[in-house]
Amino acid sequence: MADYSWPEADRRAQIGARPARLDGPVKSTGFAKYPSDQNPPGLLAARILTCPHAHARIAGIDVSAAEAMPGVRVVQVIQGEGAEIQWAGDEIAAVAAETEDIARDAVRAIRVDYEVLPHFVTEEDRDRAPGASAAGERTEGDPDAAFAAAHRTVERTLGMPQMAHMCLEPHGQVCSWDGDELEVHASTQAVSTLAGQFATELGVPASQVRIRTEYMGGGFGSKFSPDRWGIVGAELAREAGAPVKLFLERDQEVTVAGSRPSAFACIRAAADEQGKLVAWDSDSWGSGGLPGTGQTPLPYVFSRVPNRRLRHTSVPTNLAGSRAWRAPNHPQACFLTMSVLDDLADELGLDPIDFLERNLDLTGRADTYREELAIAAEMASWKERWQPRGRTREGAVQRGLGVSIHTWGGRGHSSNCDVTVHPDGAVEARIGSQDIGTGTRTIVGQVLAETFGLELDQVKVSLGDNVYPQSGPSGGSSTVGGVTASTRRAAQDALREVLVHVAPRLEAEPERLVAEGGRVFVDGDPSRGISWREAAASIGGAPIGVQGRNPGPGRLISSGVGGVQIAEVEVDMETGVVQVERMIAVQDCGLIVNRRLAESQVYGGLIMGVGYALYEEWIPDPVSGRLLNADMEFYKLAGLVDVGSLEVHMMTGPGYEDRGVIGLGEPPVISPGAAIGNAVANAIGVRVPYLPLTPDRVLDALAGRGGPA
Amino acid sequence: MKGRRVTDDAKRSGFSRRSFLRGGAAGALSGGLAGGLLGGEAAGAAAANDADAAETVGPGAVEIELEVNGAARRLAVEPRVTLLDGLRDRLDVTGPKRVCDRGTCGACTVLEDGRPIYACSRLMIESAGRGIVTVEGLGSPDAMHDVQRAFVENDAQQCGYCTPGFVVAAAALLDRHPDPSEPEIEAGLGGNFCRCGTYKGIRDVVAGGVTGGASRG
Numbered sequence: 001m002a003d004y005s006w007p008e009a010d011r012r013a014q015i016g017a018r019p020a021r022l023d024g025p026v027k028s029t030g031f032a033k034y035p036s037d038q039n040p041p042g043l044l045a046a047r048i049l050t051c052p053h054a055h056a057r058i059a060g061i062d063v064s065a066a067e068a069m070p071g072v073r074v075v076q077v078i079q080g081e082g083a084e085i086q087w088a089g090d091e092i093a094a095v096a097a098e099t100e101d102i103a104r105d106a107v108r109a110i111r112v113d114y115e116v117l118p119h120f121v122t123e124e125d126r127d128r129a130p131g132a133s134a135a136g137e138r139t140e141g142d143p144d145a146a147f148a149a150a151h152r153t154v155e156r157t158l159g160m161p162q163m164a165h166m167c168l169e170p171h172g173q174v175c176s177w178d179g180d181e182l183e184v185h186a187s188t189q190a191v192s193t194l195a196g197q198f199a200t201e202l203g204v205p206a207s208q209v210r211i212r213t214e215y216m217g218g219g220f221g222s223k224f225s226p227d228r229w230g231i232v233g234a235e236l237a238r239e240a241g242a243p244v245k246l247f248l249e250r251d252q253e254v255t256v257a258g259s260r261p262s263a264f265a266c267i268r269a270a271a272d273e274q275g276k277l278v279a280w281d282s283d284s285w286g287s288g289g290l291p292g293t294g295q296t297p298l299p300y301v302f303s304r305v306p307n308r309r310l311r312h313t314s315v316p317t318n319l320a321g322s323r324a325w326r327a328p329n330h331p332q333a334c335f336l337t338m339s340v341l342d343d344l345a346d347e348l349g350l351d352p353i354d355f356l357e358r359n360l361d362l363t364g365r366a367d368t369y370r371e372e373l374a375i376a377a378e379m380a381s382w383k384e385r386w387q388p389r390g391r392t393r394e395g396a397v398q399r400g401l402g403v404s405i406h407t408w409g410g411r412g413h414s415s416n417c418d419v420t421v422h423p424d425g426a427v428e429a430r431i432g433s434q435d436i437g438t439g440t441r442t443i444v445g446q447v448l449a450e451t452f453g454l455e456l457d458q459v460k461v462s463l464g465d466n467v468y469p470q471s472g473p474s475g476g477s478s479t480v481g482g483v484t485a486s487t488r489r490a491a492q493d494a495l496r497e498v499l500v501h502v503a504p505r506l507e508a509e510p511e512r513l514v515a516e517g518g519r520v521f522v523d524g525d526p527s528r529g530i531s532w533r534e535a536a537a538s539i540g541g542a543p544i545g546v547q548g549r550n551p552g553p554g555r556l557i558s559s560g561v562g563g564v565q566i567a568e569v570e571v572d573m574e575t576g577v578v579q580v581e582r583m584i585a586v587q588d589c590g591l592i593v594n595r596r597l598a599e600s601q602v603y604g605g606l607i608m609g610v611g612y613a614l615y616e617e618w619i620p621d622p623v624s625g626r627l628l629n630a631d632m633e634f635y636k637l638a639g640l641v642d643v644g645s646l647e648v649h650m651m652t653g654p655g656y657e658d659r660g661v662i663g664l665g666e667p668p669v670i671s672p673g674a675a676i677g678n679a680v681a682n683a684i685g686v687r688v689p690y691l692p693l694t695p696d697r698v699l700d701a702l703a704g705r706g707g708p709a
Numbered sequence: 710m711k712g713r714r715v716t717d718d719a720k721r722s723g724f725s726r727r728s729f730l731r732g733g734a735a736g737a738l739s740g741g742l743a744g745g746l747l748g749g750e751a752a753g754a755a756a757a758n759d760a761d762a763a764e765t766v767g768p769g770a771v772e773i774e775l776e777v778n779g780a781a782r783r784l785a786v787e788p789r790v791t792l793l794d795g796l797r798d799r800l801d802v803t804g805p806k807r808v809c810d811r812g813t814c815g816a817c818t819v820l821e822d823g824r825p826i827y828a829c830s831r832l833m834i835e836s837a838g839r840g841i842v843t844v845e846g847l848g849s850p851d852a853m854h855d856v857q858r859a860f861v862e863n864d865a866q867q868c869g870y871c872t873p874g875f876v877v878a879a880a881a882l883l884d885r886h887p888d889p890s891e892p893e894i895e896a897g898l899g900g901n902f903c904r905c906g907t908y909k910g911i912r913d914v915v916a917g918g919v920t921g922g923a924s925r926g
Contacts, residue, residue, distance in 0.1 A: 024861035025853060027869030028876055030804025030844035037803035045798070100798065101789060168808045168816060168870040168904050217806070217870030218904050250809050437868030437905050600864045604906030632809040632902065640908040641895045 002496065004489050004554025006591060007450065009657065013516065014450035016652070018596040021442045022461065023215065023435065032215045035185040036247050038174040044073055045100035046236050046246035048229060049093040049107045050256075051085045054119035054318035054625020058083045058112060063093060066106040071098040073240045075106065078232060084117075086290050087320045088626045089255035091228055096236040096244050119318040121620035123262045123287035124159060131316040132285070135295060141307035146279035150270030152347045153279075156340050159264030160332055160673065160691035162287065162618040164254050164635060165325060169217020171257040172247030173230050175237040182234055183210040186226070187247075189219040190473035192432040194226055195466050201231045202238075211466040213434050221324035222258030223436075224473050251630040259618055260325030261288035263296050263332030267340045269305075275348050275358045277341075280305045285313040286332070288322030296329040300337035301407055304362040318625055319618075324475060326605075327408060327666035331612065331673055335691060338404040338674035343687055346389055352403055352678065353377055353386075368562035368651070369405055372586040375649055376403070376564045379584045390685040396574045399581070400683025402567045404674035410589070410663025411559035412481020413472030415550040419448065419490035421498055422543045425536035427452050428460035429490070433471035433483050435463060438665055439597035440479055444487050446593055451491035453515035454532060469547060477663025481557035482550050484593055484661050489556075490548025497546070501538040505530065557660045563587040563667045565606070567675035568644075571683045573702065576695030578680055580610050580644040583672065588651040590662035595650065602648045602668040609672020611638040614692050766834060773837035777802060778846030786833050792826075793817045795833035796843065804844040804873040808902075815901030818874035819843045825881040827900075844873035847880055856880040856914065865910030871903040879915055889915055 006015060026032040063075045074096040079085065085092075093110050097103035120130055147153060173186040182204065188194055191213050199206035216223070226234075233246035248257055265284035272278050277299075286293045292314030299305050325331075345355035353373055360366035377383065386401050393399070417431040429448050435441040441461050448459040462468060472482055499510040502520050506513065506528055514523045521529025550557070568582040583606045592598045615636035619628045629635040673691050680698065681687045688701040767788035774783045777800060786795050793810075796802040796819070805828050808816040812830040819828045820842040828841075848854035853861070856879050866872040875898070882889055882897030889897060894915055903911070 020861050021864060021866075023869070024864070024866065025850035025857070027866050027872050028844075028857040028860040029848055029850050029853060030873040030876075031850055032869060033803065034806075034870065036807075037797070039798070039801050039803070100794065101787065166904055168806070168814070168868070168902075170808075215869060218868040220904075250811075437866075439867075596864050600867060600907070600910065603909040604867060607906030607908055608904070631811065632813040633811070637902045637904065638908075639902060640898050640911060641891075643908055646909050 002493065004492055004552065004556055006488070006556065006660065011516070012450065013453070014446040014456065016592050016595060017446070019442065019446065019456050019594060021439050021597060022445055022456070023441055027215070034169055034215045034217055035173055035187045035213060036169055036217070038185045038245070040174065040176055040243045042242045043174070044096045044098060044240055044242050044244045045103050046094055046096045046233060046244050047100065047103040047107045048091050048246070048252065049110050050252060051088060051090045051092050051114070052626065053085065053114055053116050054088045054121055055117040056085045056114040057117060058085065058092070059115045060113040061093065062111040065109040065111070066095060069102065069106050069109060071102040072106045073097055073242070074236050076232060076236060078228065087256070087318050089252060089320055091232070094232045094236060094246070096240050119625040121317050121319055121625050122622050123162060123315055123317050124264055126285045126313055126315055129315045131292070132313050133292065135312040135314065138310045139308065143279050143281050143307040143309045146307035147268065147270050147281070150278055151273040152344065153268060153270040154340060154343045154347050155266070155268045156343060156687060156689060157264070157266045158336055158339050158689045160262060160335055162259045162262045162319070162322065163612055163616045164618060165220045165222040165258030165323065166254065166635065166637065167218035167220065167222060167258070170248040170250065170253040171223060171227060171229065173233055174243060174245045175234040176243035177238050180204055181208045181210070183212065184230070184234065185212050186230065187216045187223060188213050189223045189434060189436050189475060191434045191464055191466050192470040193473055197226050198230065198234060201226070202234055213464045216434065216436055219436050219474070220326045221328065221475060224324070224475065250632065254630040254635055255627050256320040258323040258325070259289065259320070261293035261322045261332070262286045263336060265298070265336050267336060269340045269344050271344055271348055275350050275355055277302060277305045277359050277362060279307040281309045283311045284336070285315050287315040287317045289319035290316050291321050292316040293322060296333035296336065298333055298337060300330070300333035301405055302337065302341070302359055302362040303364070319620060326608070326669045330406060330408065330666070330670040334404060334406050334670045335673040335677060339677055339687065342402065342678040342681060351386060353382060356403065356405060364407065365560065365562045368588055369564065372562060372564040372588065372651065373405070376566050376584050376586045379647060379649060380566045380568065382566065389682050397570050397572050398683040399568065399570050400679045400681070402675045402678025402680070402682055403564065404671035404678060405562065405564050406667060406670035407560070407562050408477060408663070408667040408670065409559045410477035410481065410561060410666065412485050412550050412557040412661065412663070413478035415471040415482035415486040416469035417471070417483065417486035417490050417548050418469050418545060419487065419494045419548065420543050420545045421494050421536060421539065423537055423539055423541060425533040426460070427454065427458070428462065429487055430462045430468040431471050431483060431487065432466050432468040433463045433479060434474055436474050438474070438479065438601060439594060440474070440483055442597060443480060443593040444483050447484050447487040448491055451488060451495055451515070452532065453517055453519065477665040477667070480593060480663050481661045485550035485552065485556040486548040488548065489550070489552050489554070490546045493548065494544050494546040497544045498535055498539055502530070502535045505538060555660055557662065558590060559662055561588045561590065561662055561667055563671065565671035565675045567672065567679040569676060569679040569683055571680055571698065573684060576698035576702070578614055578693050578698060580614070580642065580676060582645045582647070583610070583643070584647045585668055586649045586651065587664070587668055588656055589664040589667070590659040591657045592650060592652060593661060598650055598664055599648050601664045603646055605668025606646050606672055607638055607643050608669050610643045610676065612692060613673045613676040614638065614642070617692055771834055773834055775836050775838060776840040778842060788832060788834050790833050791829050792819070792831040792833045792836050792841070793828035796828060796841070802843055802845065806870055806873060808870070814871070815878060816871050816874040818877045818901065820877060820881060825878055844876050847876065854880065856883060859914040860910070863910040863913040865907050865914050867905035867907055871901060875901050875903065875911055879911065882915060
């Protein structure tokens with residue numbers, strides 16, 4: 001069997017280098033055409049009417065006025081008389097019209113009579129939840145005895161609310177029919193799997209559905225399915241006989257197109273006199289809207305605490321269902337666990353890094369964390385600067401440091417890639433993947449260039465189209481492993497075919513030839529070689545085409561990473577305002593393909609983390625059942641000036657790189673909430689139990705009030 | 710022209726003559742930001758002109774003319790159409806993005822007569838006779854503006870949907886303040902949001918990625 005591997009460290013020209021992303025120029029000039037930028041001839045605009053009530057039954061609907069409006073082409077009732085609506089923002093009807101303004105007018109002209117029903121939207125209020133369901137109890141060891149014998153115990157009730165994905169490009173698509181063939185320009189994370197889902201709903205063969213996503217404006221886990229608006233858009237286009245653009249309005253995007261489940265818990269944790277964790281008891285609950293939500297992995301990272309009792313209650317609410325949000329369940333589990341451990345360290349009188357180190361044998365990768373904690377502590381000057389909790393200087397503004405650790409899997413997904421070598425030396429890869437902003441296009445190009453010994457601008461990468469070989473959805477940090485493995489296998493196979501043709505000319509066995517620096521030559525004797533162009537010419541008149549697959553042979557990828565983050569904050573004790581001064585991330589992701597893009601992922605994770613730590617939350621109104629902040633004024637993202645100074649250290653070298661490529665998108669977003677929360681506790685001397693750490697919550701904690709979540 | 714009530718017939722000539730009269734100011738823009746940001750004088754004159762011209766138009770389509778990325782564009786739009794929607798839907802100028810659609814996120818930032826504005830918060834008819842420069846007007850992939858090149862070199866973009874607005878805002882900031890202070894950065898870029906988290910790269914762009922200001926592009 002052929003050998004598939006990455007080059008040794010001293011022979012890598014591309015892997016681990018820092019090339020700029022290939023699509024940087026088209027993005028920074030506005031020339032990149034996103035799905036929402038598609039304007040095919042004859043395009044109609046569609047808008048959706050949504051339900052204003054969190055729970056209602058449709059008593060009647062009248063679309064006649066809308067249908068009669070000039071410029072309106074199709075009005076479709078999505079949910080009609082008798083339908084029970086379970087969340088505000090659910091889709092009721094849609095209009096396709098000659099302009100978007102006409103479509104909006106028509107939506108306003110639709111009359112719906114609702115029978116309004118009781119609703120429940122306060123996720124933190126478990127005891128009032130009508131549909132709450134307990135998942136039962138899981139126990140390991142003897143937690144009661146362990147707590148009774150423990151040296152120190154802390155008990156905390158903590159939590160974080162639901163929050164939005166807030167993709168800047170809203171969910172949606174442009175649908176065009178040509179006979180019974182459908183083309184969809186979709187803002188999606190799942191180019192290869194979307195066609196089948198459209199086909200099933202529309203009653204056409206999947207082979208007649210084309211999905212195209214050259215660029216897309218953010219997904220973060222919320223863009224894996226066509227969604228109802230996708231199917232409706234295709235139906236409107238079919239009925240109108242014209243292309244239809246349907247992207248959600250911002251309030252719809254925030255309300256129905258993606259949220260992260262909440263997580264609350266009452267937690268007890270105990271340690272012995274040596275500062276070793278001996279017992280854990282958590283009673284957790286949370287909501288992901290109507291479906292409720294499952295249990296987060298507690299205790300996080302320190303999963304081998306010997307005596308554990310876990311209970312969980314799923315709380316359904318009259319809110320749209322949650323979606324996978326970057327590192328599903330992990331940020332919540334991390335915040336709940338690391339907050340309690342930080343409080344326990346304080347109770348024990350230990351430096352929290354010391355406390356974590358004493359318990360690393362309870363984690364799955366003690367060596368990685370130990371090494372990373374030392375590096376992060378050094379970067380933060382932790383030993384010199386960390387002080388126990390409480391007022392450490394004059395004035396209203398106090399400073400604090402906090403630490404957190406996290407883990408993720410990140411194994412490469414299923415992926416196929418076609419690599420073609422043309423007789424003129426041109427090399428290209430075609431892959432049914434998508435670049436959601438992580439740099440997939442660029443890393444596929446780097447693998448090609450590395451394998452054939454070429455420069456990045458000498459290879460071509462085509463993705464974002466389901467006519468290319470199927471590759472998995474971009475979720476769970478699985479893309480980088482999947483696409484680099486399939487591309488590498490195809491490229492190594494294609495190169496071997498080229499070398500067979502070249503071998504006679506160089507009078508050497510093909511196995512002794514290498515392609516580096518734009519040449520093919522005998523390994524160890526560069527003078528016995530020819531240019532890549534000459535080598536490619538030797539293959540004859542027809543190109544060489546090879547498909548590579550993942551999973552497959554060879555040690556190219558693996559899974560399982562660890563990361564450490566330290567936050568430094570300033571808190572104004574009078575106003576309750578928290579300012580992040582500095583974030584430090586030390587992250588492992590196996591073999592790094594593109595150092596610059598890898599660092600960008602980590603910076604991005606830190607920045608998104610500052611957002612959910614300090615600002616972001618869905619705020620449902622208990623009275624109306626609607627979100628009070630379905631916009632970008634009152635749903636606050638972190639701005640450029642809010643994120644402080646950011647420093648990233650990537651783990652490299654033996655012990656890391658030899659594990660192959662591992663995903664990186666999720667890990668860096670997991671720890672910020674916990675690290676920032678711990679830094680605030682360190683600064684002000686008390687735990688602020690609920691994220692985001694808004695001034696009212698900080699002041700409540702300082703006043704000794706638990707405060708509402 | 711001042712104070713004239715514009716009828717359907719008068720509108721065409723009225724708007725086109727106004728744009729002719731302003732041609733000198735708009736023409737200065739044709740080299741990207743070469744004309745620099747309009748000082749108080751020109752902006753003040755434009756505002757006074759608007760205040761005097763208490764025109765009533767609509768609700769039907771109004772014919773207007775404006776300059777977009779150096780080219781004169783003429784079209785009929787309803788008064789309620791925003792500059793952003795007009796650019797994107799009517800003129801197929803899709804660099805500016807619609808994200809919040811209410812003046813919060815900055816993804817639609819364009820230059821109007823050299824000044825950065827939110828195109829979602831301006832009616833297209835208000836821009837009649839004016840010069841609009843979008844991110845596409847600053848440079849192209851083969852001939853990038855210095856700020857655009859700096860965005861690439863500093864990896865100040867991921868999904869790229871906020872990038873057009875940030876590029877325009879950063880170009881305007883650097884044009885005014887080639888070496889911006891922290892408060893100037895806050896004022897110049899605080900009106901734009903990114904979701905992927907590219908602020909580190911963007912900060913590097915304005916802090917040192919580009920020197921000499923946007924007008925070098």
